[in-house]
Amino acid sequence: xxxxxxxxxxxxxxxxxxxxxxxxxxxxxxxxxxxxxxxxxxxxxxxxxxxxxxxxxxxxxxxxxxxxxxxxxxxxxxxxxxxxxxxxxxxxxxxxxxxxxxxxxxxxxxxxxxxxxxxxxxxxxxxxxxxxxxxxxxxxxxxxxxxxxxxxxxxxxxxxxxxxxxxx
Numbered sequence: 138x139x140x141x142x143x144x145x146x147x148x149x150x151x152x153x154x155x156x157x158x159x160x161x162x163x164x165x166x167x168x169x170x171x172x173x174x175x176x177x178x179x180x181x182x183x184x185x186x187x188x189x190x191x192x193x194x195x196x197x198x199x200x201x202x203x204x205x206x207x208x209x210x211x212x213x214x215x216x217x218x219x220x221x222x223x224x225x226x227x228x229x230x231x232x233x234x235x236x237x238x239x240x241x242x243x244x245x246x247x248x249x250x251x252x253x254x255x256x257x258x259x260x261x262x263x264x265x266x267x268x269x270x271x272x273x274x275x276x277x278x279x280x281x282x283x284x285x286x287x288x289x290x291x292x293x294x295x296x297x298x299x300x301x302x303x304x305x
Contacts, residue, residue, distance in 0.1 A: 146245035153237035156230050167223050170216060177213035181206055229271060236262040 184206040188199060243250075243258050259279055266272045275281075 142244055146241045149237045149241035149244065153234045153241065156234040156237070160227055160230055160234070163223065163227065167220065167227075170220050170223070174213050174216035174220060177209050177216065181210040181213060184209070225268070228267060232265045232267070232271060235265045239265075 184202060188202050188206060239258065239262055243254075247254075259281070263272060263275055263279075263281075266275060
């Protein structure tokens with residue numbers, strides 16, 4: 138039985154390492170997206186200012202620049218939304234990876250565990266989660282009674298943790 142537990146702990150640790158590696162690989166492209174979105178936002182402001190200064194000049198140039206401004210502004214908004222999606226994805230995968238690591242550690246450091254030990258592990262893993270949707274899904278899938286999950290959510294609201302978002 139110990140050999141099976143060791144194999145399970147090793148697999149959990151390997152899954153966690155794979156997630157961590159994928160997250161690290163996404164850092165550079167995400168930083169590029171952030172930089173691009175900021176640059177585009179600043180460019181649209183510069184274009185808008187220039188357009189208003191230039192508005193009495195040839196109408197065609199004004200219209201072309203205004204279309205460029207509108208397009209760049211729309212694209213910068215889409216880029217910002219993509220960055221927010223990426224940030225949520227990174228947060229979620231970071232929480233999953235940390236949870237897998239906790240499980241690997243838990244499984245590798247003991248055989249049979251009490252129900253209280255499993256509940257403590259569940260609470261530690263749930264405590265890693267910063268998004269309400271993650272906690273609700275975790276509660277549902279891990280078999281936490283609804284009243285217990287609601288009580289935990291209420292306690293978090295009172296302590297100011299609910300709705301906490303980690304920013305990159």
